[in-house]
Amino acid sequence: MNDFNFRVGGAAGQGVQTIGYVLAKTLARGNLSIHLSQDYESRIRGGHNFTDIRVSEEPLYGSTERVDLLIALNGETLERHQAALSNKGVAIFDAESSGREVEKPYEFNVPFERIAVETAENKIFSNTVATGAALSLVGYDLDFLREVLIETFKVKSIKVAEDNIKAAEAGYRYVEKNFKGETALKLKPVNGQRRMLINGNEALSLGALAAGCKFMSGYPMTPSTGILQYLMDQHIIAEQGEDEIAAINMAIGAGFTGVRSMVATSGGGFSLMVEALGLSAMTETPIVIVVGQRPGPATGFPTRTAQSELEFVMHAAQGEFARAVLAPRDAEDVFYLISKAFNIAERYQIPVIVLTDQFLADSYWTIPPFDFSAIQIDRGALLTEAEAEKIKDYARYRFTESGISPRALPGYKDVLVVADSDEHTEQGHITESADIRVKMVDKRVWKTRGLEKEFTPISYGPEDAKTVLLGWGSTYGAIREAVDRLNQKRIGVRMVHLNAIWPFPAEAVQDALEGSEKRVIVEGNATAQLARVIRSETGVEMTVKILKYDGRPITADYVVRKFEEAAQ
Amino acid sequence: MIKKMKLRDIAGSTEHLTCGHRLCTGCAEPVIVRQVLHAAENPVVVANATGCLEVATTIYPYTAWKVPWIHSAFENTAATISGVESAYRALKRKGKIDKKINFIAFAGDGGTYDIGLQSLSGALERGHAFLYVCLDNEAYMNTGIQRSSSTPRGSWTTTTPVGEKIVGKPEYKKDITEIIAAHGIPYVAQTAPSHWMDLMTKVKKALKVEGPTFINVSSPCPRGWRSEPEESMRLSRLAVETCYWPLYEVENGVWKINLKPKKKPIEEYLAPQKRFAHLLKPQNKHIVEDLQRRVDERWETLQWKAEVSQQRSQQKQQQQTSANPTSQ
Numbered sequence: 057m058n059d060f061n062f063r064v065g066g067a068a069g070q071g072v073q074t075i076g077y078v079l080a081k082t083l084a085r086g087n088l089s090i091h092l093s094q095d096y097e098s099r100i101r102g103g104h105n106f107t108d109i110r111v112s113e114e115p116l117y118g119s120t121e122r123v124d125l126l127i128a129l130n131g132e133t134l135e136r137h138q139a140a141l142s143n144k145g146v147a148i149f150d151a152e153s154s155g156r157e158v159e160k161p162y163e164f165n166v167p168f169e170r171i172a173v174e175t176a177e178n179k180i181f182s183n184t185v186a187t188g189a190a191l192s193l194v195g196y197d198l199d200f201l202r203e204v205l206i207e208t209f210k211v212k213s214i215k216v217a218e219d220n221i222k223a224a225e226a227g228y229r230y231v232e233k234n235f236k237g238e239t240a241l242k243l244k245p246v247n248g249q250r251r252m253l254i255n256g257n258e259a260l261s262l263g264a265l266a267a268g269c270k271f272m273s274g275y276p277m278t279p280s281t282g283i284l285q286y287l288m289d290q291h292i293i294a295e296q297g298e299d300e301i302a303a304i305n306m307a308i309g310a311g312f313t314g315v316r317s318m319v320a321t322s323g324g325g326f327s328l329m330v331e332a333l334g335l336s337a338m339t340e341t342p343i344v345i346v347v348g349q350r351p352g353p354a355t356g357f358p359t360r361t362a363q364s365e366l367e368f369v370m371h372a373a374q375g376e377f378a379r380a381v382l383a384p385r386d387a388e389d390v391f392y393l394i395s396k397a398f399n400i401a402e403r404y405q406i407p408v409i410v411l412t413d414q415f416l417a418d419s420y421w422t423i424p425p426f427d428f429s430a431i432q433i434d435r436g437a438l439l440t441e442a443e444a445e446k447i448k449d450y451a452r453y454r455f456t457e458s459g460i461s462p463r464a465l466p467g468y469k470d471v472l473v474v475a476d477s478d479e480h481t482e483q484g485h486i487t488e489s490a491d492i493r494v495k496m497v498d499k500r501v502w503k504t505r506g507l508e509k510e511f512t513p514i515s516y517g518p519e520d521a522k523t524v525l526l527g528w529g530s531t532y533g534a535i536r537e538a539v540d541r542l543n544q545k546r547i548g549v550r551m552v553h554l555n556a557i558w559p560f561p562a563e564a565v566q567d568a569l570e571g572s573e574k575r576v577i578v579e580g581n582a583t584a585q586l587a588r589v590i591r592s593e594t595g596v597e598m599t600v601k602i603l604k605y606d607g608r609p610i611t612a613d614y615v616v617r618k619f620e621e622a623a624q
Numbered sequence: 625m626i627k628k629m630k631l632r633d634i635a636g637s638t639e640h641l642t643c644g645h646r647l648c649t650g651c652a653e654p655v656i657v658r659q660v661l662h663a664a665e666n667p668v669v670v671a672n673a674t675g676c677l678e679v680a681t682t683i684y685p686y687t688a689w690k691v692p693w694i695h696s697a698f699e700n701t702a703a704t705i706s707g708v709e710s711a712y713r714a715l716k717r718k719g720k721i722d723k724k725i726n727f728i729a730f731a732g733d734g735g736t737y738d739i740g741l742q743s744l745s746g747a748l749e750r751g752h753a754f755l756y757v758c759l760d761n762e763a764y765m766n767t768g769i770q771r772s773s774s775t776p777r778g779s780w781t782t783t784t785p786v787g788e789k790i791v792g793k794p795e796y797k798k799d800i801t802e803i804i805a806a807h808g809i810p811y812v813a814q815t816a817p818s819h820w821m822d823l824m825t826k827v828k829k830a831l832k833v834e835g836p837t838f839i840n841v842s843s844p845c846p847r848g849w850r851s852e853p854e855e856s857m858r859l860s861r862l863a864v865e866t867c868y869w870p871l872y873e874v875e876n877g878v879w880k881i882n883l884k885p886k887k888k889p890i891e892e893y894l895a896p897q898k899r900f901a902h903l904l905k906p907q908n909k910h911i912v913e914d915l916q917r918r919v920d921e922r923w924e925t926l927q928w929k930a931e932v933s934q935q936r937s938q939q940k941q942q943q944q945t946s947a948n949p950t951s952q
Contacts, residue, residue: 098679102646275739276767276783285770285782296771296783298738299699354697355674 058113060243061120062190063137065106066129068099071183075127076107077420078187078204083111084253084422085200086245091533092253092420093119093609098278098358104132113246117386118533119419121613125193125241127186129168131156146239148189148231150182164193164235171226181223188227193235194243198228251424256416256530257282259387259423260346260394264318265290266431267395269344271310271317273303278358279414280320280348300325304332304345311341312475314438314465316398320346323365324355326372333407334373337500339475340453340461342401342408344394349413349580351607360607361414363529363580367588369409370558376497378404378504381558383411385514385532388423389555390416395431396556403436404504405460411557413580415609416530437462444471451482455495459503504559511561513568517543517550524569525615526598527578528554528586535578537612542619549576549619557586560593569596576600576619580610626828629821634662638690645681645688650846650853652860653677653759654688655817657730660757660839661691663827666724669708670694673701673731673740676766677759699739702747702756705729709752726831727754732843733774734764737800748807748836755830755837758800761845769848773798777918778911780899781848791908792900796918804838805874811837813873815882818860822871822882829875842869850898862893867923872930878937879930887923890916 062079066072073094080092091110097103108119121140126147128134131154134147141147141162150168151157158165166189172181184205191201202221209217254262261283264272273295274284287294293310297303303319310317321329326347336343349365351357369381380400384390394410401408437460444450444464450471454461461482466473474484479496481487514532517539527535532553539551552568554561569575577587577598582605587598602618604610640661647654653676661668669692672678678695681688696704705727715721731740736758744756763781764770771781776797780786784793805812810833815823823841830837842863844856851859863869864885871882891912894900903912 099646099683101648101680103683276734276764276770278767281767281770285768288783289785289787294783298741298773 059116059120060111060124060194060241061122062109062111062125062127063106063123063140064109064127064129064186065104065133065137066183067102067132068097068105069101070129071180072096072105072107072129074208075183075187076109078184078201078208079190080109080420081204081208081253082187082191082200083109083196083243084251085203086197087248087250088113088243088246088422089116089251090253090420090422091116091119092255093415094418095608096359104136106133106137111243116421116533117536119609119611121611125190127190128154129183129186130154134163144240146193146241148186148193153182164231164238166227166230168227171230172223175222175226176219178219181219184220184223185227185230188224189231192228192231193239194241196243197245198225200245201228249424251422253420253422254387255282255418255420256384256387256390256412257418258286259391260384260410260412261286261290262426263391263394264344264398265292266391266426266428267398268316268433269318269398270315271295271307272319273297273306273310273317274320275300275303275325277322277325278348279350279361279417280322280325280346280412282417283320283346300328301332304329304343305335307343308332308336308339308341311336311343312339312466316342316344316402318344318346318398320348322348322350323352323368326365326369330372333379334375334377335477336407337373337375337377337379338477340405340463340500341475342398342405344397344401344408344410346410346412348417349411351605357607359414361530361580361609362605362607363411363413363531364582364585364605365411366528366557366581366585369411370589377500378406378502379558380404380406380408380504380507380556381411382408382556383529383554384416385530385553385555386416387419387421389532391426392430393555395433399432399434399436400507402438403434403460404507405436405463406504411529413530436460439464439468441468441471444468447471452484453480453482453496453499455482455499459499459505508559508561508564511554511556511559512564513561514553514555515550515568516553518548519550520571521548521550522572523547523549523574523576524552524572525549525576525578525619526552526554526569526586526590528557531578531580531610534610534612534615538615538619541612541616547623554586557589560589562593565590566594566596574599576602576622578602578610578615579604581605626825626832629663629824629828634824637662640664640668640690641681642688642690644686646683647676647680648845648847648853650844650851650856651676652817652843652845652856653761654681655857656757656759656823656841656843659817659820659823660728660827663824664726664728664831665828666726666831667691668726668728669705669712671696671701671705671708671727671729673729673735674698674766675732675735675759677730677732679766698735700743701729701731701735701740702744705754705756706747706750706752709754727752729754729756731756731758732765733758733760733762733800734772736760737774737798738772741800741803744804745807748804748809748838751835753834753836755827755839758838758840759843760800760840761843761848762797763845763848765845765848774800777915778900778903778908780850780902786902791902791911799922801838801840804840807836808877809836809838811873811875813838814840814869815871816842816860816864816869818857819864819871819883826873829873848899850901851896855896859893859896862888862896866890866893867919868893870923870926872926877933879926879933881926881930890919
């Protein structure tokens with residue numbers, strides 16, 4: 057069966073995320089493509105959380121709203137999600153613990169709790185019973201699950217791993233015995249290349265390591281905390297500050313002394329970093345700032361997703377200066393894009409902002425192993441000590457044609473590196489000169505000229521299509537799939553998608569939109585921020601807006617639905 | 625003098641933080657908050673920093689609070705309560721309000737030791753009349769157990785992983801109670817929920833003061849400390865009995881130790897908490913020894929401070945009495 061969606065739902069604390077991850081890993085072992093997305097509340101316990109595990113033999117790029125197998129760890133899950141069940145969709149739940157009887161033909165009662173207590177003597181194994189039962193319903197090989205359970209739980213203890221296996225087997229057998237042949241669902245392993253199951257934060261962290269990032273600082277803030285946690289465990293310096301102001305200033309300090317440095321935060325934390333963003337620009341200190349978007353303002357929806365910080369990061373901080381804004385598409389893209397971010401930061405000696413979001417940070421994709429040979433490290437005009445010594449009267453902010461000054465590092469012999477947040481001379485000393493001021497502003501504003509030529513929008517779909525769906529960042533998968541589905545319905549559409557937004561690649565976007573009659577912007581915000589940027593940079597108007605700002609990710613289902621509504 | 629509370633009085637007084645909140649089983653925070661609010665004799669207004677207490681007690685359409693309550697952001701509870709207290713003073717001056725109201729701020733260690741320190745320090749310096757209660761569970765539990773500057777040395781958190789080279793958090797715990805005491809405010813204390821009488825007496829004392837006051841409370845967290853929920857009060861007691869968390873107060877510059885336990889070894893406090901599990905391995909013995917040494921040193925210093933400051937205060941009193949005998 058191709059393209060199948062599991063949904064696991066329950067209260068926080070019931071192990072929804074664990075089942076989701078174990079299921080995804082088990083299915084990925086059979087070389088199936090996976091997309092896992094997480095919907096959780098800002099609650100320590102209770103509430104309602106769910107994880108979607110979408111499976112296909114073909115590559116998957118995003119999530120779906122349709123559910124084929126609902127694993128309901130409580131009664132609420134059943135009520136909330138049964139409307140999303142597909143025609144052949146089924147639900148499993150525990151009638152005993154949820155206090156609800158089987159009411160519909162597609163509901164299967166599996167006593168998760170009782171089986172857990174009988175086999176592993178503890179109801180905490182209920183979620184593993186459910187995992188076994190779900191895999192049994194689709195007839196998937198139990199051996200993969202055993203393997204994954206051992207790997208996942210042996211860190212706790214062998215006993216915990218074994219109890220989980222017992223619970224999974226019991227759930228599996230219960231379904232075999234009671235419901236064999238009652239569903240038409242079937243999932244089986246396929247031949248193919250084994251791929252990694254990885255989420256956006258992990259891929260970003262690995263990308264940073266591959267790019268030679270040596271210093272990372274942060275302050276816990278969903279959805280970027282995972283990056284800090286991941287890098288803490290690696291052989292680089294990762295520091296947690298007392299707030300975001302400390303975090304970014306530490307990273308600027310590290311960048312100033314010559315290492316590649318990065319911070320990761322969300323919109324709220326970035327608000328605190330804004331002053332230092334200007335410091336990075338004024339002192340021409342390279343830094344990479346990851347902003348994992350979530351719905352604001354203020355605390356907003358702490359655990360949900362949005363694309364609402366584009367204009368904020370483009371304009372943040374007082375004064376005028378060059379910066380770059382990148383917006384990765386998915387886990388594979390972010391790995392490569394983050395090394396590009398470091399290169400741009402060093403080549404142009406500017407702050408580079410990488411806009412991710414909760415959907416990208418927390419979602420898992422199955423992707424081929426990373427190609428490390430594709431990672432080029434370009435440190436731009438960074439001088440070695442020997443090179444710097446040869447320069448007579450070295451000046452950190454030397455005026456050059458490109459606006460980029462050769463960069464020596466503090467501590468080099470016979471070279472004085474002076475940086476200043478005040479307006480400064482070429483030597484870095486404070487000045488009140490009007491002439492120097494104008495030249496310095498020009499230098500800081502225009503030094504990225506030409507960088508936009510490196511940013512090419514991705515085009516996908518039939519080239520002659522007159523209708524274009526345009527988006528940026530993590531909506532890539534949803535729009536791409538929407539293009540496929542609309543073309544299957546004989547509606548000619550193509551996609552133009554940006555993963556690098558500033559400096560704006562105006563010519564390339566104009567070229568990509570050439571010949572289009574209907575231009576549909578797809579964004580995760582209320583005001584069509586990219587559409588505004590496109591209009592101001594190219595004069596091209598988007599004719600239709602598909603926007604979503606309810607905190608939930610944009611899916612292909614949503615794009616297709618809204619597209620069809622707009623066409624009527 | 626503060627009248628000692630009796631259990632009977634507490635049983636008879638209204639609960640201002642009711643049941644139905646979603647804090648974890650075994651979390652000490654609601655226990656502490658209830659003790660604080662039971663000790664308050666006047667109506668109170670509560671300001672709450674972002675954290676477990678805030679998210680778990682106010683899930684709309686429910687609230688566990690039966691007092692006026694305000695949440696602003698993470699780093700500025702002290703600033704928020706400053707504003708609220710200023711408004712109260714203005715209303716009082718204009719004669720629009722006459723009753724006595726107490727202002728209490730609750731924040732965790734992240735919101736106190738780290739991001740909120742600047743705002744707290746400012747509010748203390750400006751001299752607003754409020755009680756600031758720090759619920760110190762020694763890490764950012766709400767966002768998934770990241771280290772704070774309150775996390776003790778050697779502790780595991782998700783941002784101080786246990787590896788071969790670096791075993792948990794390398795740095796020592798910041799001593800915020802001392803830092804607050806250095807502001808020279810009228811009343812600063814440290815207490816624990818296991819010693820409820822001590823805690824409630826301190827709250828009563830603090831609320832009688834016209835000016836800023838601060839109480840730091842050790843708050844066991846089964847999720848972050850990796851301990852059993854039913855162990856929380858025992859852990860709170862062990863923190864006190866090992867002198868890891870001494871019960872003391874600083875009243876107008878005079879230090880007083882409220883309980884001098886027969887000091888137990890620090891291992892007894894560490895052992896039931898899996899966040900310290902790795903410390904009990906032979907190769908990490910030196911860290912435990914170091915923690916013990918630090919506890920011993922600080923306990924000694926504390927005793928010394930208490931002795932010296934009490935002596936000095938007595939001397940001053942005697943001098944005053946001899947200089948001005950009629951004032952008696």
